Amino acid sequence: MSDLLEVEGLTAGYHGVPVLHGIDLRVPAGTICAVLGANGAGKTTLLRALSGLIRPSTGRIAFDGADLGDLATERLVRRGIGHVPEGRGVIAELTVEENLMLGGAWRLGWAGVWGAARAGLRRDVAEVYQLFPPLAARRRQPGHQLSGGERQMLALGRALVGRPRLLLLDEPSLGLAPRVVAQTMALLRQLCEQTRLTVLLVEQNVRSALSIADQGVVMSLGRVVAAGDARRLADDADLRHAYLGF
Amino acid sequence: MDRFLFLTVDGLTHGAVYSAFALALVLIWRGTRIVNFAQGVLAVATSYLAYTVTGRSGSYWLGFLAALLAGLVLGAVVERLVMHRVAGAPPLNAVIVALGLVLVVQGVLGMIYGNQYLPFPAPFDRSAMTVGGVPLVSRFDLFVFGTVVLLMIVLALLFTRTAIGLRMRAAAFAPSVARLLGVRVGRMLTLGWALAALVGALAGMLVIPTGLGLHPTAMDTVFVSAFTAVVVGGLDSPAGAVVGGMLVGLVLSYVAGYLGAGTAPLAVLALLVVVLLVRPAGLFSGPQARRV
Amino acid sequence: MTGWLHSCRRTSVPTLARHLIGVAVAAVALLGLTYVLDPFHDYQLATAAAYLCAAAGLTVLIGQNGQLSLGHGALMAVGAYTLAMVQNQFGDHGVIAQWTVVVSLAAGVVTATLAGTVIGLAAARLRGPYLAGLTLVVAIALPAVTTVFSGVFHGDQGMSVFLPPVPDQLGVDFPMERWQAWLAVAAALLTLLALANLVRGRFGRSMRAIRDNEVAASVAGIPVARVQVVAFVVSAACAGLGGGMFAVLAQSVSPDAFTLTLSLNLLLAVVVGGSGSLAGAVWGSLLLVLLRYWADQLTGGLALSAGLRTRLAGNLPLAVFGLLLIVVMMAAPGGVQGLLSRAGRWVGGRLIRRPSHRAEVPAPDAEPPAPVVSHS
Numbered sequence: 001m002s003d004l005l006e007v008e009g010l011t012a013g014y015h016g017v018p019v020l021h022g023i024d025l026r027v028p029a030g031t032i033c034a035v036l037g038a039n040g041a042g043k044t045t046l047l048r049a050l051s052g053l054i055r056p057s058t059g060r061i062a063f064d065g066a067d068l069g070d071l072a073t074e075r076l077v078r079r080g081i082g083h084v085p086e087g088r089g090v091i092a093e094l095t096v097e098e099n100l101m102l103g104g105a106w107r108l109g110w111a112g113v114w115g116a117a118r119a120g121l122r123r124d125v126a127e128v129y130q131l132f133p134p135l136a137a138r139r140r141q142p143g144h145q146l147s148g149g150e151r152q153m154l155a156l157g158r159a160l161v162g163r164p165r166l167l168l169l170d171e172p173s174l175g176l177a178p179r180v181v182a183q184t185m186a187l188l189r190q191l192c193e194q195t196r197l198t199v200l201l202v203e204q205n206v207r208s209a210l211s212i213a214d215q216g217v218v219m220s221l222g223r224v225v226a227a228g229d230a231r232r233l234a235d236d237a238d239l240r241h242a243y244l245g246f
Numbered sequence: 247m248d249r250f251l252f253l254t255v256d257g258l259t260h261g262a263v264y265s266a267f268a269l270a271l272v273l274i275w276r277g278t279r280i281v282n283f284a285q286g287v288l289a290v291a292t293s294y295l296a297y298t299v300t301g302r303s304g305s306y307w308l309g310f311l312a313a314l315l316a317g318l319v320l321g322a323v324v325e326r327l328v329m330h331r332v333a334g335a336p337p338l339n340a341v342i343v344a345l346g347l348v349l350v351v352q353g354v355l356g357m358i359y360g361n362q363y364l365p366f367p368a369p370f371d372r373s374a375m376t377v378g379g380v381p382l383v384s385r386f387d388l389f390v391f392g393t394v395v396l397l398m399i400v401l402a403l404l405f406t407r408t409a410i411g412l413r414m415r416a417a418a419f420a421p422s423v424a425r426l427l428g429v430r431v432g433r434m435l436t437l438g439w440a441l442a443a444l445v446g447a448l449a450g451m452l453v454i455p456t457g458l459g460l461h462p463t464a465m466d467t468v469f470v471s472a473f474t475a476v477v478v479g480g481l482d483s484p485a486g487a488v489v490g491g492m493l494v495g496l497v498l499s500y501v502a503g504y505l506g507a508g509t510a511p512l513a514v515l516a517l518l519v520v521v522l523l524v525r526p527a528g529l530f531s532g533p534q535a536r537r538v
Numbered sequence: 539m540t541g542w543l544h545s546c547r548r549t550s551v552p553t554l555a556r557h558l559i560g561v562a563v564a565a566v567a568l569l570g571l572t573y574v575l576d577p578f579h580d581y582q583l584a585t586a587a588a589y590l591c592a593a594a595g596l597t598v599l600i601g602q603n604g605q606l607s608l609g610h611g612a613l614m615a616v617g618a619y620t621l622a623m624v625q626n627q628f629g630d631h632g633v634i635a636q637w638t639v640v641v642s643l644a645a646g647v648v649t650a651t652l653a654g655t656v657i658g659l660a661a662a663r664l665r666g667p668y669l670a671g672l673t674l675v676v677a678i679a680l681p682a683v684t685t686v687f688s689g690v691f692h693g694d695q696g697m698s699v700f701l702p703p704v705p706d707q708l709g710v711d712f713p714m715e716r717w718q719a720w721l722a723v724a725a726a727l728l729t730l731l732a733l734a735n736l737v738r739g740r741f742g743r744s745m746r747a748i749r750d751n752e753v754a755a756s757v758a759g760i761p762v763a764r765v766q767v768v769a770f771v772v773s774a775a776c777a778g779l780g781g782g783m784f785a786v787l788a789q790s791v792s793p794d795a796f797t798l799t800l801s802l803n804l805l806l807a808v809v810v811g812g813s814g815s816l817a818g819a820v821w822g823s824l825l826l827v828l829l830r831y832w833a834d835q836l837t838g839g840l841a842l843s844a845g846l847r848t849r850l851a852g853n854l855p856l857a858v859f860g861l862l863l864i865v866v867m868m869a870a871p872g873g874v875q876g877l878l879s880r881a882g883r884w885v886g887g888r889l890i891r892r893p894s895h896r897a898e899v900p901a902p903d904a905e906p907p908a909p910v911v912s913h914s
Binding site for chain 2: 600604606608660661663664666667668670671672674675676678679680681682683685686798799802805806809845848849850852853854855856857858859860861862863864867868871
């Protein structure tokens with residue numbers, strides 16, 4: 001199987017101070033890879049490097065066989081990399097519907113005010129409403145009126161409107177009720193199987209992440225300390241005690 | 247009573263222009279958190295261009311069009327060349343750079359055109375038509391009103407109904423999130439400046455014929471009025487800018503009409519101070535907006 | 539000549555004494571200079587010194603306290619008109635003596651202080667662009683006072699200022715310009731002395747604390763609003779003195795001498811010199827005068843039509859000033875003084891060759907001139 005995402009020897013950080021030290025990672029298309037580790041392990045930094053928010057100092061990132069080089073975030077989105085950031089990034093001043101439309105607005109270009117592209121976008125938004133019915137009921141409300149769970153739905157739905165092939169998810173379960181977490185995880189699994197979506201899932205909630213992931217990567221202090229089949233990681237007692245805390 | 251009616255119409259006409267100009271300030275503020283102190287001189291520059299084009303071609307409307315296009319280009323150039331580079335710096339730096347721009351543009355215009363007032367044409371008759379025996383409103387006033395209302399409708403549609411408007415708002419509200427969603431934030435900000443300068447250019451074309459004429463400082467008082475309008479309405483609120491502009495226009499018209507034209511600048515100052523002391527967040531914006 | 543202000547290293551001489559010595563040395567040097575210069579250049583020196591009074595106050599406000607005022611040109615007008623009216627009262631009553639100038643300058647400072655207090659109180663809660671905007675409105679609105687009350691201020695014509703002649707003791711040939719230079723330099727040096735002490739002291743620390751982090755400053759018990767207002771008032775007083783000196787130099791006052799452009803010129807002097815640095819204000823004020831002079835020389839030297847020459851005369855310096863403001867802001871926010879201290883440190887590092895101890899060489903304790911505002 002070909003790997004959608006290949007990362008080799010990635011070193012990156014902030015203000016010249018490296019946070020990631022030589023990360024290697026391969027994610028096959030249509031699978032979920034859980035990125036695990038304690039606070040400060042560099043998980044979020046890894047996602048930020050993958051979506052072009054910070055520039056790697058060394059190493060190589062290839063997406064669908066092509067080297068990403070120094071592409072800016074906006075261009076990576078056009079290549080098919082979607083990123084749901086920490087805190088979800090719901091734009092408080094925009095309505096639910098506007099937030100969703102924004103997810104695919106880049107496809108409209110300069111001219112697409114009306115016409116076919118816009119109709120396509122509307123269809124995508126309608127699909128999200130089917131996926132998350134609570135959003136449909138609140139489509140005209142501004143983002144700041146949503147609950148935590150609704151924000152999560154909106155952020156995820158908005159990313160899906162962008163039709164990504166690789167979805168980077170940063171702590172989607174944070175602050176959510178266990179039932180909602182379970183629903184979200186199940187939905188992700190379902191999306192991967194139905195649409196061959198590939199997901200890189202950063203999670204503190206190790207159990208639920210490994211429950212849906214195909215493979216897992218454990219990070220510590222900016223390095224990958226363990227990687228492999230998700231089930232095997234979950235069963236490795238030493239690893240669990242040393243890095244995952246359960 | 248006749249005089250009151252006349253002053254009201256006059257105030258609303260000027261207020262409409264202040265509203266437009268204030269809207270341009272809000273546009274840039276929301277996108278970049280910069281109060282564009284150079285907006286007045288940019289509008290003066292485009293008006294001078296209109297003056298030249300109209301003079302050469304003999305067509306007012308060719309000059310009008312040239313001013314609007316020049317506004318669009320000038321706004322984009324200023325953002326790309328200058329303001330873009332101080333975007334990450336402390337806020338005072340942007341203010342100072344904009345003020346530097348004021349000096350440069352005023353100096354260059356003075357060198358080209360000289361510092362005397364040039365007669366600036368109005369496209370329509372400025373003498374008031376009588377309504378029910380009262381001289382009330384001129385054709386030019388109607389033109390000003392119509393243009394500003396049209397402008398506001400177009401802007402409202404642009405921002406709420408189009409994808410480009412949606413992206414511009416996203417880039418202004420949450421630039422980092424917008425980038426993650428594929429919005430080219432830098433381009434949107436440039437577009438915002440271009441649009442604001444276009445609006446400013448339009449306001450210049452509408453207001454300069456009602457003043458002493460064309461001069462490098464011709465828009466200074468308009469800027470001051472528009473800034474006051476924005477403070478009255480709240481820098482973050484387009485609706486506030488429109489209402490604030492109308493309010494300032496009316497106040498100035500009454501003060502100038504009843505107390506003498508020279509008192510208008512002092513009235514602006516008094517209005518501004520009162521608003522800042524009584525309602526510092528503006529009439530339309532949230533409580534935290536003022537402390538920047 | 540003012541390196542002393544910012545290059546005071548660790549010495550045992552107390553601050554005040556050091557500043558006094560500096561002022562005395564500068565006074566003597568400048569006194570000598572006025573005899574070397576011809577009357578025209580004496581007058582330019584006087585103009586620079588008058589600018590300096592206001593620019594020094596403004597640089598403290600902007601650079602040390604982080605408040606940007608565009609109303610200082612108008613505050614100078616307050617000082618100038620007060621001086622003119624008090625001085626003319628003396629003249630009308632036949633009181634002709636040198637002390638009258640001191641009295642009317644003081645009156646100018648007082649009225650500018652009062653005006654500054656009003657503006658400062660209204661602006662106490664304002665920050666950044668709001669303060670700049672309010673003071674901009676002040677700058678544009680205040681000249682209108684002269685037209686509205688033209689009975690008192692004589693509208694656009696302005697009025698002439700009665701001045702006592704040059705003291706007889708100085709001799710018959712003593713040029714008026716040299717006397718004006720003495721007055722202006724004395725005012726400027728006194729301003730610098732007062733401000734240098736203020737900046738060095740507790741009040742200066744409070745101002746900088748507020749500039750750097752207002753919340754932290756207020757948590758630390760600094761009365762933020764009061765310090766902001768007092769800083770504004772102090773700089774307004776300096777502007778009043780500068781404005782008074784302007785009236786003494788021009789021997790007349792009119793509204794078109796105190797437009798927004800004057801405020802922007804002051805801002806230029808502050809920014810180009812290095813915002814927050816008194817030494818920088820000196821460079822900036824000199825530059826204001828020199829740039830105009832050079833522009834005149836340039837346009838005078840070229841073969842131009844009369845019309846073009848008049849158009850260039852006022853406007854070329856304006857455009858150059860603006861360009862300079864933009865370029866300095868983008869390329870060297872520390873201004874001239876920032877570059878000088880960097881160069882000084884570099885040269886110092888070269889001269890003191892102690893490679894093994896390099897890490898221990900203490901940084902000069904003169905703080906680098908604050909960038910306009912280095913906080914966010």
